[in-house]
Amino acid sequence: MTIAIFGNTLRSETLREVRYIIEYLQMRGVEVVLSQELRHEASSREFPSVDDYMSHEGNAIDFALSLGGDGTFLTTAAMVGHLDIPILGINCGHLGYLAEVQVEEVDEVLDLLINNHYTIEQRRMLEVTCPHEGKIASPYALNEVGILKAGLSSMITIEVSINGEFLHNYKADGLLIATPTGSTAYNLSVGGPLLDPQVHAIVLSPVATHSLNIRPLVVLDDSKIDVKVSSRNGNFLLSVDGRSQVLKQDVHLHIERSQRKIKLVRIDGQTFMQSLKDKLHWGK
Secondary structure (H helix, E strand, C coil): CCEEECCCCCCCHHHHHHHHHHHHHCCCCCCEEEHHHHHHHCCCCCCCEHHHHCCCCCCCCEEEEEEEHHHHHHHHHHHHHHCCCEEEECCCCCCCCCCEEEEHHHHHHHHHHCCCCCCEEEEEEEEEEECCCCCCCCECCCCCCEEEEECCCCCCEEEHHHCCCEEEEEEECEEECCCCCCHHHHHHHCCCCCCCCCCCEEEEEEEECCCCCCCEEEECCCCEEEEEEECCCCEEEECCCCCEEEEEECCCCEEEEEEEEEEEECCCCCCHHHHHHHHHHCCC
């Protein structure tokens, strides 16, 4: 078995946790590879980087461990998702829905992983394209696509059509287009609904809308969503899982379900409902 380790190198505790996990895995005969950042920060040259390891024909990585919070998980997904590697999130931060495993549980969880006590969940993604203006820097979203005002400018107007039918001109600070996985992220903080990750749906949630009669909307995940933005300063911010770029107004964006999926490792006994109860303190 080969496991790749990714981590938030901005946390001083990460390197200590990584060294412990490396030792723990080696004692169980697991081959370890590291992200380029961890390899550099930990000065662990004896371990290959993910890119170097995968460049050799016949090499395969069985799992990726993401040490940090949900942001680190999203970064890991962006780096290895296209390689079809299942990801296990280990939460070393605060509130984590993607990184469900607490770092204090890592010994038990790694043993369960090594002994095949887990399931793999396929998580759907969104893809955003700009049909007439060139490529988007980061087109794939596991959590959400955010169309947001740039800087301290006044609110923007977001024209939205679904499956070719005009829906509404949102006057707001922004609009989130979220997956079920992303319903527990930015979407939750703006009052959007919580969705089970296996639901086939997309959520549209306005950010600080100017009109009180505008509410979040849930549509089928085969919906084709077209967006055009106008703003006073002529720009807006496109955020894809937190990776942002500034675009000119009147750019036409197209958002739909991606063919790409992320494989998430769920250890036996973990459920989405249990995660909600733990994180939101339900049923106490």
